[in-house]
Amino acid sequence: MPFMKGREPIRRTLKYLNEGKLVLKDNVRIFSVCYNTYGNHHSGARDLVFWNIPQIQFRNPDVQVVTLKNIAPSPFVRCFFEDGRDMIIDIDSKNRDEIVEHLINVVGKTRKQLVAEARLAESKDNPANFGYGCERHCICEIPGQMSCPGTVPLPEDVRGKFKFAAK
Amino acid sequence: MLRAGCQLFNPSTVAAAKTGSNNFALEFVRWRRKPRWLPVAKSKVFRVPERKKQSEEERTELMRLHNNYKTQLRSVRQYLREEVVRQQETSTADHIVFTPEQEEAEFQRCLEVNAAWNAQIAKEREVRLAKEREEKVAYIQERIEAGKLRAEEQRERADQRIRHEIEQSKTFITRDNLDAAIETALANPVDHNYALDLEGNMLRGRTTQSLTS
Numbered sequence: 575m576p577f578m579k580g581r582e583p584i585r586r587t588l589k590y591l592n593e594g595k596l597v598l599k600d601n602v603r604i605f606s607v608c609y610n611t612y613g614n615h616h617s618g619a620r621d622l623v624f625w626n627i628p629q630i631q632f633r634n635p636d637v638q639v640v641t642l643k644n645i646a647p648s649p650f651v652r653c654f655f656e657d658g659r660d661m662i663i664d665i666d667s668k669n670r671d672e673i674v675e676h677l678i679n680v681v682g683k684t685r686k687q688l689v690a691e692a693r694l695a696e697s698k699d700n701p702a703n704f705g706y707g708c709e710r711h712c713i714c715e716i717p718g719q720m721s722c723p724g725t726v727p728l729p730e731d732v733r734g735k736f737k738f739a740a741k
Numbered sequence: 742m743l744r745a746g747c748q749l750f751n752p753s754t755v756a757a758a759k760t761g762s763n764n765f766a767l768e769f770v771r772w773r774r775k776p777r778w779l780p781v782a783k784s785k786v787f788r789v790p791e792r793k794k795q796s797e798e799e800r801t802e803l804m805r806l807h808n809n810y811k812t813q814l815r816s817v818r819q820y821l822r823e824e825v826v827r828q829q830e831t832s833t834a835d836h837i838v839f840t841p842e843q844e845e846a847e848f849q850r851c852l853e854v855n856a857a858w859n860a861q862i863a864k865e866r867e868v869r870l871a872k873e874r875e876e877k878v879a880y881i882q883e884r885i886e887a888g889k890l891r892a893e894e895q896r897e898r899a900d901q902r903i904r905h906e907i908e909q910s911k912t913f914i915t916r917d918n919l920d921a922a923i924e925t926a927l928a929n930p931v932d933h934n935y936a937l938d939l940e941g942n943m944l945r946g947r948t949t950q951s952l953t954s
Contacts, residue, residue, distance in 0.1 A: 661851070666866050
């Protein structure tokens with residue numbers, strides 16, 4: 575899909591997709607939205623499907639996200655859990671923001687949980703790494719490692735000037 | 742080019758002949774080797790290096806060492822891989838872990854919150870549906886009234902027309918008064934023709950009875 579084509583192409587930008595607030599709990603397996611294409615009390619559900627489904631799918635790549643169209647008189651969200659249970663969330667005549675807020679409260683991870691997970695994921699990075707964005711910018715900061723050639727000249731036996739010089 | 746020497750200060754015919762340069766060129770040569778970017782020398786282009794001959798014993802010995810090395814390395818690698826898997830299975834470093842009871846309690850809390858939300862929405866929906874039903878009833882009532890009115894008007898129009906027709910039927914020519922009508926018509930012939938002059942005057946016949954406009 576070309577970048578600036580189609581309805582509201584902002585929905586496909588990485589920034590927008592990453593902005594999604596709803597990260598589902600680990601035990602959610604299927605997230606389904608049922609809505610109609612007509613009717614005022616479905617407008618919130620329609621907006622949810624249009625604006626938030628891309629974000630939800632992006633933030634939850636391991637969850638099956640389904641939309642069901644024109645099969646029931648009332649709009650609802652149905653989540654299926656790992657252990658076979660499910661939860662039906664009525665979203666009749668609610669707007670998009672209210673729905674998302676409630677979903678975060680009920681089937682989403684809390685903010686605290688998300689922050690903790692982000693921190694753990696960061697610290698999982700190898701402490702032996704060095705360079706940009708790491709704890710140290712150069713291996714020379716470690717005692718016992720060779721110092722930077724900009725600070726102290728390298729030993730002669732690793733410098734080409736001396737290695738390849740005529741005897 | 743590859744030769745060392747400073748010919749400006751120490752001119753030597755041999756060096757000049759070898760490098761092909763004159764006395765004014767300063768050349769510094771640091772190592773006597775072909776740089777990497779030069780191609781293979783012309784004299785070595787078609788040289789095929791000969792393979793070293795290996796005796797059968799040497800070959801089997803090398804093969805044995807090689808096999809040993811591969812086996813040992815593979816076993817170490819497998820051990821490390823299993824260790825990583827074990828670590829991943831048991832560590833809780835990358836996610837927050839709840840006990841089953843905590844998880845269940847959390848799930849029940851969510852269910853309750855959701856039930857309250859659903860009840861609230863159900864109430865609102867009842868109100869909305871009742872309103873919609875009322876509106877629909879009113880609309881249908883209105884339509885029925887309008888339909889009745891329309892039917893009434895139609896009947897009225899039809900009645901009026903019937904009355905008009907009955908009024909008209911008094912002068913109808915029927916089988917009974919057909920002869921009389923023919924007699925009358927023959928007795929009073931009517932001429933519908935007339936002429937127009939340039940001024941637009943209508944000129945009717947003099948001898949026949951014509952319709953007066």
